[in-house]
Amino acid sequence: MSRGVLVNLTKCIGCGSCTVACKMYNGNQWINERAATNGEDAKLADENWTVIQKFRVPQTAAGMDTGANKRNVSNVSNVSNVSEEHNESKNLNHTNKADRTHGEVWRFVKRQCMHCKEPGCVSSCFAKAFQKTEEGPVIYYPNNCVGCRYCMLACPFKIPKFEWDKTIPVITKCVMCSNRIAKGQQPACVSVCPTNVMKFGDRNSLLAEAKELVSKDKRYVQHIYGEEEAGGTSWIYVSDTPFEQLGFKMDIPKKPIPSYTSTYMHSTPIVGAVWALILTGLYFFTKRKELVKTKTAENKDSETIE
Amino acid sequence: MDFNIEFKKWFIRISYDHWSFRITPLRFFLILLSLLTAVVLVYRFAFGLQSVSNLNDQWPWGLWKGWAVFAGAALAGGGYGTTFLVHILHIERLKLISHRTLLISLLGYTLMLVGLFTEIGRWFNFWRPYISWGHESALFEVFWCVSLYFIIQVLELGEIVTEKVFRQIHWFFVRFFPVFAVIGVMLPTLHQSSLGAIYLMTDGRLHPLWWSPLIFLFFLLSSLFVGPAMLVMESVLVGFAFGHKTPNDVLKILARIGGGMMILYLALKIGDLVVHNETGLLFEGSFESYAFIAEHLFGIVIPILIVFSPLINYRGWIITYGFLTSVGVFANRMNVVITGMIRDAGVIYYPTLCEVIISFGLVSTVLLIYLFLCENFNILLKNNDSCNPNTADGKPHGIAEK
Ligand code: SF4
Ligand code: SF4
Ligand code: SF4
Numbered sequence: 001m002s003r004g005v006l007v008n009l010t011k012c013i014g015c016g017s018c019t020v021a022c023k024m025y026n027g028n029q030w031i032n033e034r035a036a037t038n039g040e041d042a043k044l045a046d047e048n049w050t051v052i053q054k055f056r057v058p059q060t061a062a063g064m065d066t067g068a069n070k071r072n073v074s075n076v077s078n079v080s081n082v083s084e085e086h087n088e089s090k091n092l093n094h095t096n097k098a099d100r101t102h103g104e105v106w107r108f109v110k111r112q113c114m115h116c117k118e119p120g121c122v123s124s125c126f127a128k129a130f131q132k133t134e135e136g137p138v139i140y141y142p143n144n145c146v147g148c149r150y151c152m153l154a155c156p157f158k159i160p161k162f163e164w165d166k167t168i169p170v171i172t173k174c175v176m177c178s179n180r181i182a183k184g185q186q187p188a189c190v191s192v193c194p195t196n197v198m199k200f201g202d203r204n205s206l207l208a209e210a211k212e213l214v215s216k217d218k219r220y221v222q223h224i225y226g227e228e229e230a231g232g233t234s235w236i237y238v239s240d241t242p243f244e245q246l247g248f249k250m251d252i253p254k255k256p257i258p259s260y261t262s263t264y265m266h267s268t269p270i271v272g273a274v275w276a277l278i279l280t281g282l283y284f285f286t287k288r289k290e291l292v293k294t295k296t297a298e299n300k301d302s303e304t305i306e
Numbered sequence: 307m308d309f310n311i312e313f314k315k316w317f318i319r320i321s322y323d324h325w326s327f328r329i330t331p332l333r334f335f336l337i338l339l340s341l342l343t344a345v346v347l348v349y350r351f352a353f354g355l356q357s358v359s360n361l362n363d364q365w366p367w368g369l370w371k372g373w374a375v376f377a378g379a380a381l382a383g384g385g386y387g388t389t390f391l392v393h394i395l396h397i398e399r400l401k402l403i404s405h406r407t408l409l410i411s412l413l414g415y416t417l418m419l420v421g422l423f424t425e426i427g428r429w430f431n432f433w434r435p436y437i438s439w440g441h442e443s444a445l446f447e448v449f450w451c452v453s454l455y456f457i458i459q460v461l462e463l464g465e466i467v468t469e470k471v472f473r474q475i476h477w478f479f480v481r482f483f484p485v486f487a488v489i490g491v492m493l494p495t496l497h498q499s500s501l502g503a504i505y506l507m508t509d510g511r512l513h514p515l516w517w518s519p520l521i522f523l524f525f526l527l528s529s530l531f532v533g534p535a536m537l538v539m540e541s542v543l544v545g546f547a548f549g550h551k552t553p554n555d556v557l558k559i560l561a562r563i564g565g566g567m568m569i570l571y572l573a574l575k576i577g578d579l580v581v582h583n584e585t586g587l588l589f590e591g592s593f594e595s596y597a598f599i600a601e602h603l604f605g606i607v608i609p610i611l612i613v614f615s616p617l618i619n620y621r622g623w624i625i626t627y628g629f630l631t632s633v634g635v636f637a638n639r640m641n642v643v644i645t646g647m648i649r650d651a652g653v654i655y656y657p658t659l660c661e662v663i664i665s666f667g668l669v670s671t672v673l674l675i676y677l678f679l680c681e682n683f684n685i686l687l688k689n690n691d692s693c694n695p696n697t698a699d700g701k702p703h704g705i706a707e708k
Contacts, residue, residue, distance in 0.1 A: 045363065120507055126446035127434040144438045147427025150445050152366035154507040161363050162427065164356035169427040251510045260506040261444050264522060268447060268496060276492045279394055283484055286396040 002117070003136040003181060004203030004234040005190060006210050007110060009246070010064050010220075011197045014038070014052055014108035018189035018198075022050045022112075025177060025188035046163045049174040050112035050189055055246050059103040063219035063240030107239075109246050110197065112174035112189070113138065113159045114226060115234035117203075120257030121173075124154030129171070136203060136234040137176035145171055156230050156252045176234070203234050210238050231256030327678050336670040343667025346660050347424060355427060358660035365647070369657040372643035373665045374421020377636045379452070379501055380525070382414020384533025385459070386494040391563075393487035403537060403556060405466055405685045410540055412459040413672045415452065421668055444503035444522075451497030458490045469684055498529040505642060513646035515587050515598045518578045521642075524571065531567040532635040534560035535609070538628025547677060557624055564631070565613030572606050597637075597645045605634015 016038040023030065023037075028047040030037070035045035042051040119138045122130045129145035132138045147169060151160045163169035177187035185191070190198040199206060207227060214220040225243050226236035229252040237243070244250050253260075312319040317330040329337070350358045361368050388407040391397045423429050435449050465479040502525025505512055518524065537560060541552035579585050588595055609631045617623040648654060657665075679685060 123440075123442040124445070124507055126440040126443040126449055127431070128438045128440040129434075142428075144431070144434050145428050146431045146434055147429070148445065149366040149427070150443070150504065152363070153511070156510060158363075162366065163354075164362055165354055167352065167354045168430075169354060249510075253509050257507050258442060260509060260519075261503055262442065264503050264506065265442055265444065265447065268500075272492055272496050275495060276488055279390075279488045279491055283394050283396075283488060286394070290396040290398065 002134070002203045002234065003176075003200065004115070004206050004236060005176075005187065006199045006201075006206040007235060007237045008197055008199075008213075009107060009109060009237060009239040009241070011195045012052070012108040012110065013195055014054055014106070015194060016052050017192045017194060018110060019048075019050055019052055021188040021192040022174070023047075025180075026175075044111060044159065044161055044173075046161045046172045048161075049172065050110060053109045053111060053247060055107045055109065055241075056104050057107055057241050057245050059105050061241055061245055062105045062107065063221070107241050107246055109248075110189070112235070113176070114157050114230070115174075115176050116230050116256070117232040117234065118230075118256035118258050120154040120156055120230065121151040121160055123258035123261065124150045126150070133178060135178070135181050137178040137181060139175045139178050140171060140173065142170045147171070154257060156257055157249065203236075207236060210236055214238055228254050230254075231259070325682055327681060333674065333677065336674050339663070339667045339670040340674065343664050343671070346663055346667070350424065350660070350664075351429075355425075358658060358664075360655060360658050360661065364651040364653050365655040367643055367647075368655055369644070369661045369665055370421055370425040372640045374418055374425065374668065376501060376639035376643055378414055378418040378421060379498065380529045380532055380635050380639055381536055381632060382411045382418065383494060383498055383529035384536040385411020385414075386491050387530050387533035388537070388560075389462075389487055390491045391560075393483070394491060397559075399559065400556060403552065403560075406540060406544070407533065407537055408459065408462055408466075409676065409679060409685055410536065412456075412463055413676055415456050415459065416675075417668050417672045418452070419456065421665075424664065424668075444500045444506065447500040448497045448504065451493045451500065455490065455493040455497065458486050458493065462486045462490055466683055466685070470682075494529075495526065499523065499526040501525050511647065511650040512642065513594050513649055514582070514584050515579075515594060516642050516646040518582070520574065520578055523574065527567055527571045527574075528635050528638060531564040531571065532632060534564040535628040535631030535635075538624055539632055542625055542628070543673075544680060548680065554619070554621060554624065557628075558618055561613050561618060561624065561627060565610055568606055568610050568613075568631070572602070572610070575602070594645055594649065597641055601634060601637045601641055604630050605637055606631075609634070 019037045022028070026049060028049060031045060031047045035048055036042045036051070037048050038052045038054070040054045040056075042048075042053045044051055115132075115136055115138050119130065119132055122132050122138060124130075125145075126148070127144045127146050129141050129143075130138060130151060131141065147162075149160075149162055149171070151171060152158070152162065160171050160173045162171055177185075177189075180187060186200040187198075190200045199209075207224065210224045210227075214222060214224060219240050221239050221242055223243065224236055224238055225248055226233040231254070237248075239246065308322070310319075310321045312321075317328045317333075319326060319328050321327075346358060355361055359368065359370070385407045388400065388404055392400050392404040423432060426432065435446060440446050461479065462483070465476070465483055468476040468479055499522040502522035505517065505521050506519070509517055511517075534557070537552075538557055541550075541557065544550045545552070579588070588599060609627045612618060612623050612627040612630075618627070644655060
């Protein structure tokens with residue numbers, strides 16, 4: 001049974017507990033100086049397998065009045081925001097009304113590996129360092145990895161990261177806490193979320209649930225991100241704000257990434273064999289012709305080369 | 307058996323037994339660059355990729371992949387095209403260049419393998435794909451074909467080398483040469499196209515001017531038509547270094563064959579853009595569109611015009627053709643690896659000085675090895691004379707066979 005996670009972005013208040021849980025469970029460092037884990041500049045990195053990215057979107061774009069745009073909700077970036085608000089009101093005198101940021105709400109997006117059903121990273125790896133397990137997680141075996149970084153190029157979501165500063169580096173990414181899943185537990189990040197943004201379960205039933213949710217409540221964007229992207233992913237998202245405004249890549253091919261090369265790879269052995277046969281044929285054919293030609297040339301003794 | 311250093315006005319000749327090597331000012335510079343590269347390499351292996359390069363999570367592949375792996379393999383590709391013409395189709399007239407193209411190709415692949423080894427993060431694991439088969443990956447095919455082809459090339463070269471040393475096993479190489487030739491054409495055909503197939507998966511990431519479901523075919527064709535052009539470049543080099551002249555008619559035959567393939571290539575490229583409705587991208591005025599137009603105008607269109615006009619009868623124009631085509635294919639690989647990914651990465655990549663030093667340094671080392679081998683082995687075959695050790699102006703430059 002293939003597991004998955006349904007992420008309901010409308011419930012996320014940006015507290016960042018999941019990122020803490022991920023770091024603690026997987027033993028990753030805090031590297032805020034070079035890559036923040038929470039906030040507007042948050043980005044995935046070798047030590048950041050998951051991040052919470054903050055977006056400011058126009059109220060008109062957001063379908064719901066969620067907890068996230070109530071500014072008194074306790075969250076990590078709250079403190080800095082109070083002063084921002086203060087600045088904003090001061091600046092009001094200098095800017096015209098159109099520039100005012102009042103009709104703005106916040107949205108938070110949890111990012112991590114999507115655990116594609118047919119992952120590009122797995123089929124791109126020529127050493128089988130990435131493998132998809134039965135339960136759904138796509139995991140990494142550093143012992144096989146050559147460090148060529150083709151996986152970073154092949155992942156349509158740009159998930160795999162690399163330890164550029166290490167003498168002996170590895171590729172890193174969220175592994176969906178595969179050890180916990182094997183023990184029948186939820187991924188660490190899912191289990192700590194105070195507002196139940198994420199739901200862990202069978203991918204297909206989660207998809208059905210998401211469809212029902214979205215079709216019943218028109219305030220949701222009528223798109224389930226991950227249903228078809230890259231041929232379908234184990235992690236799927238629903239949102240009340242258009243995904244393109246939340247930093248989601250929208251031009252992801254609908255067909256599974258491995259299918260781009262599978263025909264090519266399957267025909268190679270045959271093409272190679274046929275080509276070798278043709279070459280051998282040509283070799284003997286032209287060799288004979290050449291012999292005949294040299295004989296005639298010797299007889300006539302006329303052919304001269306410069 | 308004696309070691310000897312002669313000081314001449316313009317060069318130093320070092321000789322030992324029957325080996326000899328001249329050190330001219332240019333070669334001295336190449337040696338310096340190679341040594342500098344060795345130092346940078348030690349640093350890279352001690353402190354990791356970030357210490358010497360601008361590669362990062364946005365730019366997992368940069369100058370080294372483009373230069374050593376993609377461009378290097380393409381430019382070295384001339385070898386198998388000539389092997390096909392000379393040893394499979396038995397076109398006798400071209401035989402006198404076969405040793406040279408073989409050697410350029412072998413050295414090009416050496417460059418590629420060393421470059422790759424430098425650039426992969428977990429180099430001590432380089433052998434993993436031999437036992438852990440990720441056979442769905444185009445890179446897997448490249449890896450296997452390149453390693454096997456490397457061995458085949460060494461065996462092909464064995465025929466030349468055993469003319470001078472280990473003569474007792476020369477018969478073996480002569481006897482099995484046809485087998486090497488067939489495999490030695492098949493493997494590179496596969497891997498040149500696989501290098502292109504690597505990028506099939508980057509649909510939506512690589513700029514659509516370069517991404518195409520036919521990208522593997524483009525890589526294959528360009529690796530073939532760049533062969534004659536590289537030979538022209540190399541004949542300029544040996545002409546300069548040894549006064550050895552490659553007959554114009556040989557270069558012309560090859561340039562015409564290459565030119566034919568370039569027309570096919572151009573037609574397919576245009577067809578590909580039309581079918582995918584991407585001709586508009588050519589005029590979007592972006593950096594990518596200019597790079598694409600320049601690549602095809604200077605690297606394909608002008609060379610075709612030269613080859614199929616009377617201009618090809620002039621040596622200067624042949625050289626222009628060779629230069630433009632080689633640079634064009636080089637630019638194509640760089641555009642795929644770097645220019646075409648700028649849009650997707652969202653930030654610009656520029657290589658560090660160390661990346662540039664290593665790139666040029668590896669080429670310098672390869673050039674030095676090439677010059678050494680030319681001076682000491684029977685590489686520069688003269689017209690219809692397979693074992694003439696002398697250069698065109700009659701000065702001996704090596705002892706091929708006594
Ligand atoms: S999102 Fe990327 S890294 Fe994750 S499984 Fe898919 S292809 Fe692999
Ligand atoms: S970097 Fe490692 S995991 Fe990624 S494709 Fe290369 S060998 Fe496979
Ligand atoms: S599933 Fe596990 S590894 Fe992945 S983001 Fe959540 S806690 Fe981290």
